[in-house]
Every structure is written in structure tokens, then in C-alpha cells.
Amino acid sequence: MHINPCLFILARPPHQIVWNYEQHTQYELDIYYTTRLAQLVNDPSRFDRSNPIDMELADKGILVEGPEKHIEWKWDELSKIFHIGTKNIPCENVPRNVNEWATLYLHHCAEVLSSPPPPARTKQYPVERIALERPSWGELGEVSLLRTLLNRRTSRSFDNRPISLDQVSTLLYLTLGYLNERSCPDAGFDARRSSPSGGGLNACEGYLYVRNVKGLDTGIYAYHPDEHAISLVRRLPDEPLGQLLCGQHFINSLPFGLFITSRFDKLWWKYGHSRAYRMAFVETGHVSQSFLMVATALGLDTWLTGALADHQVERLLDLEQAPEQPLFFVGCGHGDSQVHCPELMALLDKQDVMP
Incomplete structure (x- = not known):
């Protein structure tokens, strides 16, 4: 098994958050999962199919069967995370025709408008305009x-x-x-x-x-x-x-x-x-x-x-x-x-x- 290359880890005490930025999924790991993941990062060959934590990490895509291939990237990892992490918007219901699109869009707008909009400006300027x-x-x-x-x-x-x-x-x-x-x-x-x-x-x-x-x-x-x-x-x-x-x-x-x-x-x-x-x-x-x-x-x-x-x-x-x-x-x-x-x-x- 291999560590999924599209992961990054955020420290959110007392847990760690593992985010698969390609699949737009994230998981909260406690000390036991965090420790085990660190062991597998150090040596992926220690993967054990009889270990329930290992199997759950594999089931969630944190571990993968083989090394995944991606476009060769010449910038830093942050730019790669931005590009891949903002691709393929998760959409549960893709409209099949324009009528479905119109219905879904109006529903989305109604949902947005049910919450107060942001103020006209983020800062107020009391001086005379x-x-x-x-x-x-x-x-x-x-x-x-x-x-x-x-x-x-x-x-x-x-x-x-x-x-x-x-x-x-x-x-x-x-x-x-x-x-x-x-x-x-x-x-x-x-x-x-x-x-x-x-x-x-x-x-x-x-x-x-x-x-x-x-x-x-x-x-x-x-x-x-x-x-x-x-x-x-x-x-x-x-x-x-x-x-x-x-x-x-x-x-x-x-x-x-x-x-x-x-x-x-x-x-x-x-x-x-x-x-x-x-x-x-x-x-x-x-x-x-x-x-x-x-x-x-x-x-x-x-x-x-x-x-x-x-x-x-x-x-x-x-x-x-x-x-x-x-x-x-x-x-x-x-x-x-x-x-x-x-x-x-x-x-x-x-x-x-x-x-």
C-alpha cells in the first residue's frame, strides 16, 4: 500500500485533520489513528490487513493500492494543492436538462437569500464622501x-x-x-x-x-x-x-x-x-x-x-x-x-x- 499523494494534514488539537484535496473529503484522526498513520508514512510496508485501523485508512482512500500518476508540476506544492483542490466541484444532482438546471438554480438562490447578505463594505468610512x-x-x-x-x-x-x-x-x-x-x-x-x-x-x-x-x-x-x-x-x-x-x-x-x-x-x-x-x-x-x-x-x-x-x-x-x-x-x-x-x-x- 501507498500513502495517497493528494493528502495534507492539519493540526486541530487534540486531533489531526487529514484532507484528501482531490476527492474533497476530510477525516478527523485521534491519537491512535494519528500514530498509526505516522508509522505507515515512515514505512508503508508495515501495512497489515488484519489491523482494523489500517483497513479503515485504506477504505477512506488515505492509503491506496498503487502510486497515482499526476501531471508533472513545476511550482510548489501549495499551488498544486490549489489547482487540484479546486477541480471537480462536488455535485450530488447534476441537471439533466435546462428545466432541471433552472429549478435547482432558483432553489440555490432562495437558499442563499434566506441568509442576510454581506454588508455593502467590510469597513465603514465615517469621513465625508x-x-x-x-x-x-x-x-x-x-x-x-x-x-x-x-x-x-x-x-x-x-x-x-x-x-x-x-x-x-x-x-x-x-x-x-x-x-x-x-x-x-x-x-x-x-x-x-x-x-x-x-x-x-x-x-x-x-x-x-x-x-x-x-x-x-x-x-x-x-x-x-x-x-x-x-x-x-x-x-x-x-x-x-x-x-x-x-x-x-x-x-x-x-x-x-x-x-x-x-x-x-x-x-x-x-x-x-x-x-x-x-x-x-x-x-x-x-x-x-x-x-x-x-x-x-x-x-x-x-x-x-x-x-x-x-x-x-x-x-x-x-x-x-x-x-x-x-x-x-x-x-x-x-x-x-x-x-x-x-x-x-x-x-x-x-x-x-x-x-
Whole structure:
């Protein structure tokens, strides 16, 4: 017998929890089962069919007959656990036709709605909100989708020119705002965004990084899509932006950016299975692409990263230990549209002339 390769063990005193993350099953082991499993991990050949504990471990799939083959994995075990552990959603009743699906889905929604929904925000901001003007579409009216797609690029060279508050308003409204032009109250969806959202939950939130925006003090602001307004969270920290983004200091002169967070509590409310964690990142990607497209259409250079100094950013946004977590950062401004910063270009040029 072999130890199932898709196990991990959690300490939950006075027991251990063994989780088969491929089959989505977990078992609580007392000291006797824990001790015996440790012996078999050390030497699987000690498996004894006359031992009832051994047979029960085999029956539950903790022990398996032969070594199981899996895709060759080049990342760490944690990423493998995430990928395999969020595959194959357990579903007792798979709908056989669209009528069954509709019935089951309505039952699921009724079950969800029987519990109170998460609050509008995980944190309350008692300071006065700053209402943003509704965007005018003048700058966007003549820009085609084709031209926007062709012009979008990741830039790493920004200067100190500011962007306007009108541009910020347009960016926020078309990225995270609840679009008045798309509300569908008759269908129960009165909060529509430009990006798709798993379950219509609008789980993403936005926090502005404002360094050089005309008409707006520097600081970190929370965006309130229901009012198209912002509120100050705190002044900018002393450390430069690059310090919050894993040392990417070429971005320090960026005038404006957006930390995109995910409301896990919204996802937990409707989807109990961990596959929904994948959807948090998928939705974040949709939102970031909307930001990049709008910024490009406004004639701004754009940049994006998932490399966050997580603890520092959580502290900055006042989201430590919260069911809302920052996942991504996008920014825009003016520059020379170069994909590399001048410092890296200088090193590359130096290499070119070396013998």
C-alpha cells in the first residue's frame, strides 16, 4: 500500500485533520489513528490487513493500492494543492436538462437569500464622501475599440505630469461603477458593471492611490460605486509606491493607481465551494482589463502588477485580517510609452557595446 499523494494534514488539537484535496473529503484522526498513520508514512510496508485501523485508512482512500500518476508540476506544492483542490466541484444532482438546471438554480438562490447578505463594505468610512461628477463621454466618443486594443501596452516609464479628476471619474465609473445605463431592476440586477462578475455579486472593490491628480489631495481613497463617490482612508505613506509593489521602484512617479480587492465574504455567501476562489482572480482580471482599456482610450499609458507586498498593502488599505483582500494593482499616467524603464534600457545599451 501507498500513502495517497493528494493528502495534507492539519493540526486541530487534540486531533489531526487529514484532507484528501482531490476527492474533497476530510477525516478527523485521534491519537491512535494519528500514530498509526505516522508509522505507515515512515514505512508503508508495515501495512497489515488484519489491523482494523489500517483497513479503515485504506477504505477512506488515505492509503491506496498503487502510486497515482499526476501531471508533472513545476511550482510548489501549495499551488498544486490549489489547482487540484479546486477541480471537480462536488455535485450530488447534476441537471439533466435546462428545466432541471433552472429549478435547482432558483432553489440555490432562495437558499442563499434566506441568509442576510454581506454588508455593502467590510469597513465603514465615517469621513465625508467626495461625490464625483458623472463622466462625459467626449474623450471616448471618437475612439474605436480596435484602436484601443492596438494601442494598449504595458509602460514602465512615467513622468510627473498629473491626470485630471474627470479622467479619474471616468476610469472609476467604467471600471467599478454601477452603470445607470445598464441597470435591470426587473431582472433583479440593479447593480451592473462593465465587467462580468461571478454570480452577479460584484465582489471586487477599488482603492485609489492618488499621488498627482488635479483637484484631489494625495492619499488612499475608497471608491463607493453605489454613489460614484470616494472617501479618504489615509494620507499617502512615507514609503514610495515601489516599496508596496515588491521593489518595482520604476513606478514611483505614477500619478494614479487602483488597488483591486476581492470580497471573499460575498463569494462565501453564495458559493460554499473553494472553486469560487478561482473566480475571485478571474473577476479581478476582468476589472483590470476594463481599467486598462478605458485608460488607453483616454490617451493614458498603463501599467499593472500582481506583485504586492501583501502585508504592507493590507495595512495601508486597513484590511488586515479582513474578508476582503487586495489581489492586483493597475495604474496610469503620462510617459514615453516605453515597455522598459530608462535604468533598465541603460543597462541593456551597455551590454550591447560590451565585447
